Amino acid sequence: MTSFASLIEPDRIHGSLYTDAAIFSREMKVIFRDGWAFVGHESEIPEPGDYITRTIGSEPVLFLRNKDGEVRVFSNRCTHRGNRLCHEGRGKLRGGIMCTYHGWAFSFDGDLLAVPYEGGFTKAKENYSLRQPKMASHRGFVFATYNPDPEDFYDYLGYGKDLIDKSVSMSPVGKIRLDSGWVKHLFKANWKMLPENQTDGYHANHVHKSFLKVFSSQYDELKTNEEKRVGSVVDWGNGHASIEVSERYDGPLQWLGSNEERYPEYVKAMNEAYGENEARKLMTEGPPHAYIFPNLFLGEANIVIIEPVAPDLSVQHHSPMLLEGVPEGLNARIIRQSEGALGPSGLLLADDSVISEQQQIALQGKSGWLEISRGVDRERLEDGKRIGHVSDETTNRGFWQHYLAKMNRSSVETPVEPELV
């Protein structure tokens, strides 16, 4: 038996963590079923009967608003013969949820209401409700877990609560909405490479050289001068991690490639909501670039979901983080910025996904150890956060230490014995 502790050291990790099928299926249970994972945002299903289909790890789920206007999460599986109940990515149900196979019908609260030809089915219907994970939400961000006795939600969320609050406070009324749809980007790579890359500030000048050469005049200087790289990275604990991008900006709305003169109504609404000083700080710093373990990424003005599919297959979903209480022109600009950065054709992400795929291919061999020591001697602790230079692997170390704590906590014996080289 190989323990996870022998695969994850403080400053290096074993390549089999990205390729081993047994490790993947263990992650789906320990991290995604037994821990809290992000499901969706309440604004995606505004009306009773609105639904979205997603996955929590490998579990297909239905994210639905019931007749009383409350959101619900169910396994998207009929309790009779296991048929998938809803087949489209999104839609609107009327009255209830009907299985297409034999016509079992469920309420929007998951109760089995009726089965065709009742005479042959004598068991108690109340034992055939849809499987319902525990659910919790913060500022409309809904999370779920299949653990009957889960960690306290706010203990799990930790500093993630503040990061979500900061994202949402880009709106003068403190509300976001995700109603412009999702672009789905396929990575033939392990899911853990996505958050690792999202919070890696080291690769930017290399992977995104072509972008910086066209969009920024500073490429040559930043390439060679470590001290000129502005910003920091933060390990917030619980596996949450960020790149602090706000230090790049010295005026409101620069994070959107704009300025306050162009959106006077927005500036006015923000000033009225938060007071001039706080509003100016919020509008200048912009929304965070922060990963919330295990599958949510607050990607500045985007909400991003990481979907693991197989050890070597993942999907990154992104939706522009639209703001309530702002002129629509501002939201249209957020949509354009989103397309510019993220997704299969993003001027940034198209390159990241190919790099992840190249990594995955190379790791199929006898991959050995991967190095994550960068900056280990120059990071500092502050209020339980660990802060490093923007190019340091502080965030990746934080991810892996949390991962190790989760995986080791499980009572299941690890079934894998990768060859340690």
Add this chain to the structure above:
Amino acid sequence: MMTANLLPADVYREIEEFVYREARLADESRYGEWEELVDDDMMYWVPRGEGDFDMEKHVSVIADNRNRLRRRIKQLQTGARYAQVPVSPMRRLVSNIEAKPIADDEFNVQCNFVLYELRIQSTNNIEIWPGRIEYKLRRSEGGLKMFLKKVMLVNGDMPLPSLAFLL
């Protein structure tokens, strides 16, 4: 019969020639020559499929105005756009071309396509990209130019791999 709306044969030939040339230049990643086919008010739009999408309200895969398209091409031309280093070998078939006039010297053109891409930078898989294209073309001094290319992928709302080349 809809003969009243038929374009003269030489105009249809000219449009067909444009569509094939545009396809070949995109297949061969000849970005500079491809960009010569683009007019100043170009929109290069890849919505998430054939649905009823509104560019101002819905996120697209690509929604480039002329300026962003110019930069997208410049980025490819740096030689460091790693998603296309080396460039994907590609060939596409274009068919079912329907063309109609929309104004003096302006045409709406619709066609189907299937593109085969060899993902030579990463997986070495052949990726199949099927879909429908809507062009808006305008005749100017240098011949036809496009001011809209809208590409509606059959699988536009499904997970898509890296798509850094020109569709």
